[in-house]
Amino acid sequence: MELILLLRTLLAGCKEISFRVSQGALAGVLGSTLSENVQGETQKKLDVISNQILKDILSESGYVKAISSEEEDDVVACNPNGNYLVSFDPLDGSSNTDINSLIGTIFSITHAPQWMDADDPSAFLQPGTQIVAAGYVLYGPSAMLALSTGRGTHLYTLDKTHGGFLLTQKDVQVPKQTSEFAINASNQRHWEDPVQNYIGDLIAGEDGPRGKDFNMRWVAAMVGDIHRVLSRGGIFMYPFDKRNPEMPGKLRLLYEANPMAFLMEQAGGLASTGHGRILEVMPTEIHQRVPVILGSKEEVETCLSYYKA
Numbered sequence: 001m002e003l004i005l006l007l008r009t010l011l012a013g014c015k016e017i018s019f020r021v022s023q024g025a026l027a028g029v030l031g032s033t034l035s036e037n038v039q040g041e042t043q044k045k046l047d048v049i050s051n052q053i054l055k056d057i058l059s060e061s062g063y064v065k066a067i068s069s070e071e072e073d074d075v076v077a078c079n080p081n082g083n084y085l086v087s088f089d090p091l092d093g094s095s096n097t098d099i100n101s102l103i104g105t106i107f108s109i110t111h112a113p114q115w116m117d118a119d120d121p122s123a124f125l126q127p128g129t130q131i132v133a134a135g136y137v138l139y140g141p142s143a144m145l146a147l148s149t150g151r152g153t154h155l156y157t158l159d160k161t162h163g164g165f166l167l168t169q170k171d172v173q174v175p176k177q178t179s180e181f182a183i184n185a186s187n188q189r190h191w192e193d194p195v196q197n198y199i200g201d202l203i204a205g206e207d208g209p210r211g212k213d214f215n216m217r218w219v220a221a222m223v224g225d226i227h228r229v230l231s232r233g234g235i236f237m238y239p240f241d242k243r244n245p246e247m248p249g250k251l252r253l254l255y256e257a258n259p260m261a262f263l264m265e266q267a268g269g270l271a272s273t274g275h276g277r278i279l280e281v282m283p284t285e286i287h288q289r290v291p292v293i294l295g296s297k298e299e300v301e302t303c304l305s306y307y308k309a
Helices: 002-027 046-059 094-099 185-190 193-207 224-234 252-267 298-306
Strands: 065-069 085-090 103-111 131-139 143-148 152-160 163-170 181-184 235-238 270-272 290-293
Touching: 002 046, 002 085, 002 103, 002 131, 046 065, 046 085, 046 094, 046 103, 085 094, 085 193, 085 252, 094 103, 103 224, 103 252, 131 224, 131 235, 131 252, 143 224, 143 252, 143 270, 152 252, 181 193, 181 224, 185 193, 193 298, 224 252, 224 290, 252 270, 252 290, 270 298, 290 298
Parallel strands: 065 085, 181 235
Antiparallel strands: 085 103, 103 131, 131 143, 143 152, 152 163, 235 290, 270 290
């Protein structure tokens, strides 16, 4: 019951973010955090505002022991007696706000170890297999929620007439096969050989070893790309590249990779780093990054076979 109340609290914050997003430039929230409005107040970017909205509403709920956010350097202590930890990316794809494109909020919830202090970041160093609920809210033409509590992935749409998220697709199943892939092709020269070879075979199309044509789709906001994969299949990749060996991926484990992997597996898909299951990665610090390959089961398996060749 308390988890339901926590989810309602979290979604109340997301509804406020949705309203701010829908106001766009009218709300005075876009652009630099250093600019001033006519009252002399500092204007803040929407990702900063979104982070503050979620931080405030979760801190005041009483259900949360601590939060970790992509926008915060450290964990934020809340109620010392709270039963849950919440990790979130308050506004994934925030650079898309200035072009009125897809953005969203990604979150995951785990149990809070009661023997740890609320401000102890090591409480968050749990593998994704410990997640009790995860999801995202996509702020698009309609605001949509993808949510799983470990019993399938379900889609909800925000009904603005009464302010609630209504179930619109129960038990989403990602098609096992696909002819669509999503990857930032500008990084190609930095990819490892398995990814170079795999993407090369996709681009070769029906003339190549795969014997069929593939289309590339890229929103440049993980929440938008994953929503497409959940809705109609596909493979999404942000693989390891060679530029910085100390930083093995771009996407953050706690705020992006784990919640999306949880949703994808609950919908019948797969989620891997290329060398193992994302949800089994043991975090070493709260802003850890990992490579990400997830989506349609058979296509992810095909991709992973290139790592074994």
